[in-house]
Amino acid sequence: MRTSIRFLSITLLASTLAASAQQPQPGQAQQLQPGQVFTPASSEENQLAKEVRHNLLMLPYYSIFDDLAFSLNGTVVTLEGACPPEPPWDIKSDAEAAAKRVKGVTQVVNNIKELPLSPMDWQIRRAVANAIYGDADIGMRYGYQALPSIHIIVDNGHVTLKGVVDNQMDDTLIRMRANQVPNVFSVTDDLTIVDRGKKKKETVSP
Numbered sequence: 001m002r003t004s005i006r007f008l009s010i011t012l013l014a015s016t017l018a019a020s021a022q023q024p025q026p027g028q029a030q031q032l033q034p035g036q037v038f039t040p041a042s043s044e045e046n047q048l049a050k051e052v053r054h055n056l057l058m059l060p061y062y063s064i065f066d067d068l069a070f071s072l073n074g075t076v077v078t079l080e081g082a083c084p085p086e087p088p089w090d091i092k093s094d095a096e097a098a099a100k101r102v103k104g105v106t107q108v109v110n111n112i113k114e115l116p117l118s119p120m121d122w123q124i125r126r127a128v129a130n131a132i133y134g135d136a137d138i139g140m141r142y143g144y145q146a147l148p149s150i151h152i153i154v155d156n157g158h159v160t161l162k163g164v165v166d167n168q169m170d171d172t173l174i175r176m177r178a179n180q181v182p183n184v185f186s187v188t189d190d191l192t193i194v195d196r197g198k199k200k201k202e203t204v205s206p
Helices: 012-020 043-057 091-100 119-133 136-142 168-179
Strands: 002-006 067-073 076-083 107-110 150-155 158-165 186-193 202-204
Touching (some): 043 067, 076 091, 119 136, 119 168, 158 168
Parallel strands (some): 076 107
Antiparallel strands (some): 002 067, 067 076, 150 158
């Protein structure tokens, strides 16, 4: 059984919001949000997943500009997601090392995408973050956390929003704020809306 766990939005807020998210069907890859019940194939796999997840969350430079996830197939961990270059830190290599440190993991496949080294992309990241978290309504509820639940992934001017939000109204507002940022070519909305218990994905252009 291949069990997939998303952990980019592990925050106190997300843990509360995601408790009502819809459970996956048996045999399907599981997209877990905090607070959901993890039902892997075995207790050993359950423990491996918890330890890998913990190690990844402890990465010191993991931020709202990174998207990290992993899947577990027996004792093989596959890392997924995307991260920008942040010299002297290397999130991709650090994540692989963190997964390898887990006792019982026999192999780590690192599929984390390294985003381009682009000053314009960094400008867009900061501008989108300011547009979203600088909004009084959004920032008060999603921004005041150790790791805010809305992540901003920028690849050559194309923005992908990932994480957890309360409702459709917040989702629409966040997407609108991102679309208003100059030099953004497109915005892909990959946010999980908790009151629906499912993930929506929509790509729009500014």
